[in-house]
Amino acid sequence: MHPRNPYAENPPDFRALAESYAKLAEFLHYDAIIDFSDPEAVCALTEALLHKDFDIDVDLLPDRLCPRIANRLNYILWLQDLLDSDSYDSNNVNQNTPIWGLDIGTGTSCIYPLLGCRLRANWNFIASDVDNLAVSHAAKAVARNKLAERILVVQTAPADPLFPNPLLRDSHAMQYFHFTMCNPPFYSSSADYNASQSLKVTSAHSFTAATPEEMITPGGEAAFVQRMINESMEAFRIHPVTGNTWYTSMLGKLDSLKTVVSTLREHRISNYAVAEFIQGQHTRRWAVAWRFCGRRLLPNLTRPEDPVPSAAVRGLLPPATGFTLNLRRAKETDSRHLLDKVLSMLEADFGELMRLEKLCQRDCAEAYISGYSSQGNVWSRKFRRKRRRDSEDDDHVVQGTPGEGIGFGFRIFVEDSVKTEVTRCVLHWSYGSDPIVFESFCGMLKDRIQSLVP
Numbered sequence: 001m002h003p004r005n006p007y008a009e010n011p012p013d014f015r016a017l018a019e020s021y022a023k024l025a026e027f028l029h030y031d032a033i034i035d036f037s038d039p040e041a042v043c044a045l046t047e048a049l050l051h052k053d054f055d056i057d058v059d060l061l062p063d064r065l066c067p068r069i070a071n072r073l074n075y076i077l078w079l080q081d082l083l084d085s086d087s088y089d090s091n092n093v094n095q096n097t098p099i100w101g102l103d104i105g106t107g108t109s110c111i112y113p114l115l116g117c118r119l120r121a122n123w124n125f126i127a128s129d130v131d132n133l134a135v136s137h138a139a140k141a142v143a144r145n146k147l148a149e150r151i152l153v154v155q156t157a158p159a160d161p162l163f164p165n166p167l168l169r170d171s172h173a174m175q176y177f178h179f180t181m182c183n184p185p186f187y188s189s190s191a192d193y194n195a196s197q198s199l200k201v202t203s204a205h206s207f208t209a210a211t212p213e214e215m216i217t218p219g220g221e222a223a224f225v226q227r228m229i230n231e232s233m234e235a236f237r238i239h240p241v242t243g244n245t246w247y248t249s250m251l252g253k254l255d256s257l258k259t260v261v262s263t264l265r266e267h268r269i270s271n272y273a274v275a276e277f278i279q280g281q282h283t284r285r286w287a288v289a290w291r292f293c294g295r296r297l298l299p300n301l302t303r304p305e306d307p308v309p310s311a312a313v314r315g316l317l318p319p320a321t322g323f324t325l326n327l328r329r330a331k332e333t334d335s336r337h338l339l340d341k342v343l344s345m346l347e348a349d350f351g352e353l354m355r356l357e358k359l360c361q362r363d364c365a366e367a368y369i370s371g372y373s374s375q376g377n378v379w380s381r382k383f384r385r386k387r388r389r390d391s392e393d394d395d396h397v398v399q400g401t402p403g404e405g406i407g408f409g410f411r412i413f414v415e416d417s418v419k420t421e422v423t424r425c426v427l428h429w430s431y432g433s434d435p436i437v438f439e440s441f442c443g444m445l446k447d448r449i450q451s452l453v454p
């Protein structure tokens, strides 16, 4: 589960829930047991959880897909992480600027927009679905929770683009979605769906009431997400500002994740993220995200450590955005001195080619160096040779701003570990498109830093 998921450590107490939500009491056996193969009982439990823990009031339909709350929360919390990663200091995320998300296939429950809006006061949604009942029932849930100003439910048709008409977005005064999300239909055909249902009747824990329309899409979930990848590439080609959008989807099968990641790699989309959510012993889900701008994710989001993904997923992770250099602790490697020394060294060697700054994080003793080079790999031999040649004609160096093609951004943190007698120097790749440039930067800096230390 996501580390911030409230159900990770505290599974729901059914008896206490039934006290606060009378409808659940009818389905409680021996005072504390729920029959998970009874769709009405599962709906009552879900309604009770939403009511008690999130102040969300819904009337779920027992013959439709009933969202498992812990699972839907995992996805929402991970999305928060992706968006917060841009503000870098996750303790000081700006929660006033309006954020717009698109939930593709919101379902009758409208679960993602409702949870997203309750958890973040600045989140707003367009929620789409092709199913008439899903659209009307979702719209009722939105009204019931007094969220009509923040969630707009729209009906689309299967052949419509997955990302709705920009005019709709203009009417909401936004240029692009900050994120898109989706829990796509899993299966590729009725045969595929029926086969999985007959397996599931033997396992009450995995029983899911749903209609074929909710669960089946041509080509299955992988094809649905591949369609999103194609549409997102086209949107970026036409409107470059959409490069900032995080396109994301949940996936129910590991094979689909493999297909989607290889499609991203084929298209050379290296700015992506993968998450694995493990719930109990029975359920595993995955999520994938990608975008086209140069701002990179924090290292713990490209290479998660809590929990570490399974071996199968590790091979699908995106390029790392962090590199750690452990130095033996000595007077010279004391973090405050070392950070100043590294800054002086970078200023001396690249001062006119990089924008360099020493920053202190607010409310915290931590300091770090932030650097940006508009000309990319300015430490390489190739760059220096070219510069030498150019300088014979013209000495002028152009300074660019982040967002221009080859730019490269980084941050350097230095921290003492009293316990291990080690000073850790942590490099974060914050901007750029080429993982090889980051690798070469780490190699260069490692050599230089080691030369500063006795």
Ligand SMILES: C[S@@+](CC[C@H](N)C(=O)[O-])C[C@H]1O[C@@H](n2cnc3c(N)ncnc32)[C@H](O)[C@@H]1O
Pocket (backbone or CB within 6 Å): 065, 066, 067, 104, 105, 106, 107, 108, 109, 110, 111, 112, 128, 129, 130, 131, 134, 156, 157, 158, 159, 162, 183, 184, 185, 186, 213, 214, 215, 217
């Ligand atoms: C697996 S359900 C997910 C429902 C809900 N988001 C949840 O997580 O519980 C998939 C939903 O996608 C909808 N859907 C299928 N094709 C779609 C399309 N092309 N555009 C928008 N929604 C679609 C289905 O009607 C269904 O409501």
